[in-house]
Amino acid sequence: MGLEQAIPVDGYMTTQLSRVINWARRSSVWPMPFATACCGIELMATASSRYDLARFGAEVFRFSPRQADLLIVAGRVTTKMMPVLQRIYLQMTEPKWVVSMGACASTGGIFDTYAVVQGIDQFLPVDVYVPGCPPRPEMLIEGVMAIQQIIDQDNIPYDGDGVRQPLRLDIVTPSSPSVDLTISGS
Ligand code: SF4
Numbered sequence: 001m002g003l004e005q006a007i008p009v010d011g012y013m014t015t016q017l018s019r020v021i022n023w024a025r026r027s028s029v030w031p032m033p034f035a036t037a038c039c040g041i042e043l044m045a046t047a048s049s050r051y052d053l054a055r056f057g058a059e060v061f062r063f064s065p066r067q068a069d070l071l072i073v074a075g076r077v078t079t080k081m082m083p084v085l086q087r088i089y090l091q092m093t094e095p096k097w098v099v100s101m102g103a104c105a106s107t108g109g110i111f112d113t114y115a116v117v118q119g120i121d122q123f124l125p126v127d128v129y130v131p132g133c134p135p136r137p138e139m140l141i142e143g144v145m146a147i148q149q150i151i152d153q154d155n156i157p158y159d160g161d162g163v164r165q166p167l168r169l170d171i172v173t174p175s176s177p178s179v180d181l182t183i184s185g186s
Contacts, residue, residue: 100129
């Protein structure tokens, strides 16, 4: 978004401003749903009144990638769909995040065929893997909260060339008090 470039480097004001920016970002994550199968039903349930994703400021689902910063891939992705998904990701605003929801998105699930992508992380930088078939809404909420914690900590990894690296966090259980935010990959 260019905010980081617009503010002066280091100093008290910069630190405070970064905190405000991070607070605003984590409180207003706008998801872009890419739901292709049954996991999409759980995604819809997460946004509905019972689980109420709005409590975390992330209920404004956008179907326009330029207005979204959190891509949630829910369901299997075929090789034919993958270029479309990649284009959607590229059109999203920076900084942006990717959640792989469910076994199919993360590994192909039971669809071990040539037509189904065996893990979207072969083509997209996945930040959070939410396991399950399907994952419950609580699990997806854990995934969103993990991303919010990373935003809060200003902990976005870049490589030496300034290229954004995926976080690759695994959500373990819906009842875990806090998610292990150790970045497991480069
Ligand atoms: S992980 Fe299970 S629930 Fe989700 S899309 Fe695949 S088969 Fe459906």
